[in-house]
Amino acid sequence: MRPLRFVALGDSLTEGVGDPVGDVWRGWAALLADGLAEGPVEFTNLAVSGSQTRDVLERQTPAGLALRPDLVSVVIGVNDTLRCTFDIHAVAARLDEVYAAFTGRGATVLTACLPDPGAMLGLPGALARRQRAVNAVVHALSDRYGAVHLHASDGAWLSDRALWSADRLHPGERGHRQLAVRFHALLAESGTASGPAPSAEPASPAPTRSASLRWLATAGTGWVARRCTDLLPQLLRLAADELRHRARGTSARLDLRAAHAVSAALAALSAVERPDAA
Numbered sequence: 001m002r003p004l005r006f007v008a009l010g011d012s013l014t015e016g017v018g019d020p021v022g023d024v025w026r027g028w029a030a031l032l033a034d035g036l037a038e039g040p041v042e043f044t045n046l047a048v049s050g051s052q053t054r055d056v057l058e059r060q061t062p063a064g065l066a067l068r069p070d071l072v073s074v075v076i077g078v079n080d081t082l083r084c085t086f087d088i089h090a091v092a093a094r095l096d097e098v099y100a101a102f103t104g105r106g107a108t109v110l111t112a113c114l115p116d117p118g119a120m121l122g123l124p125g126a127l128a129r130r131q132r133a134v135n136a137v138v139h140a141l142s143d144r145y146g147a148v149h150l151h152a153s154d155g156a157w158l159s160d161r162a163l164w165s166a167d168r169l170h171p172g173e174r175g176h177r178q179l180a181v182r183f184h185a186l187l188a189e190s191g192t193a194s195g196p197a198p199s200a201e202p203a204s205p206a207p208t209r210s211a212s213l214r215w216l217a218t219a220g221t222g223w224v225a226r227r228c229t230d231l232l233p234q235l236l237r238l239a240a241d242e243l244r245h246r247a248r249g250t251s252a253r254l255d256l257r258a259a260h261a262v263s264a265a266l267a268a269l270s271a272v273e274r275p276d277a278a
Contacts, residue, residue, distance in 0.1 A: 003040035006033050007069040009060040009098075010076045013114075014047035018170035028171070028179035029073055035184050035195040036071065044069075052079045053094040061098050065105060071192065072102045073110035073183075077138065081130035088130075088258075092137045092265040099145040108192055109147040110183060111138050116153070125242055125251075129258040136262045141269075148186050152179065173202040 008014050008029035016027020033043035044067055046060045056076050064072055080091050102109050113135035116128040135153055142149040163175035171179065180198040187193035245251045 001039060003042045004037045004071065005042045005067060005069045006036055006044075006071045006073075007064045007067050008043070008045045008047055008073045009056050009064055010047040010074065011051040011079050012047070012049035012170060013078070014073065014075050015045065015049050016047075016176065017049060018165035019173045019176040026176070028176040028183070031177060031180035031198045032183050035180075035198050036187070036193050037195050041195075042067075050079060051076065052083065053077060053091050053098075057094040057098050061101055065101060068105070069102070069107050071110065071187075072107045074098055074102075075110070075112045075114070077134040078114055078131070081127055081134060086130055088133045088137065088261050089265040089268065091134060092141070092262075092269060095137060095141055096144075096269050099141055099147065103145045103147075109142075109145060110150070110187075111142045111147045112150040112179075112183075113138055113153045126239070126254075129254065133258050133262045137265060140266050148183075148190060148192070150179070150182055150186060152182070173204060174200075177202065 006029075014027060014029050016025030016030065019026045019028075027045075029045055029047070030043065033041050044064075046063055048055065048060070051060070053076050056074065074095070076095075077091060080086055099109055099111075114131065116131040131153075139149065141147070163171055163178060165172040165175075177198060177200050181200050184193050184197045188197070242251070242254070245254055
């Protein structure tokens with residue numbers, strides 16, 4: 001019998017950042033792979049830290065298709081919201097193309113809506129609107145292509161500090177295990193996963209406060225510096241715009257504008273029906 005083939009696409013979340021095992025990252029996708037089948041599973045993780053939807057479409061998808069997966073996870077979009085080039089129309093078009101490519105080959109697609117990174121870092125509400133827009137697109141396209149979709153943007157993910165690593169942007173081991181457990185439950189319910197569910201309990205102790213501070217002082221500052229050169233100028237403009245609307249009592253206009261953008265992006269996709277759409 002041919003082994004079940006599972007390919008993971010995405011960014012640092014799927015790469016496993018926050019869940020170190022020795023000198024490498026493990027992450028939720030690797031934990032999930034161990035419980036997908038009672039027989040052998042071929043798991044390939046193509047996710048790369050910092051990736052955006054463009055990277056998944058142009059680089060990871062061709063490599064993933066070449067592996068002829070039975071199951072593919074596409075969890076992406078947060079990095080798009082953190083860039084000055086954010087465009088929900090482009091995000092929707094890229095995700096539509098990625099989902100169509102894999103479902104057209106008979107693969108089951110895993111997707112997830114994700115928490116707002118701005119809420120984790122105390123950044124302006126504009127980032128929350130961007131993440132809600134991405135989540136709305138992922139919801140709609142998951143329905144369109146029959147994807148197995150995980151709701152991971154609820155308040156529990158923001159309030160339970162034990163799920164997160166020192167940077168407050170990536171899950172720690174406990175958070176990665178929760179993602180794996182929740183994905184496994186959905187796949188088992190649909191008859192796709194037949195192996196044992198991953199354990200929800202961490203195998204390693206949580207990082208100490210001093211270790212977390214060391215990380216933030218080294219790798220963490222590098223991450224902030226890289227994002228600031230790209231996002232900070234626009235972030236300041238977004239924050240100023242937010243304050244002006246709040247002072248005028250017109251913040252609802254910003255929400256309405258974002259909702260209209262999502263509707264227009266999805267309408268543009270619906271206007272051209274894909275022949276390989278589910």
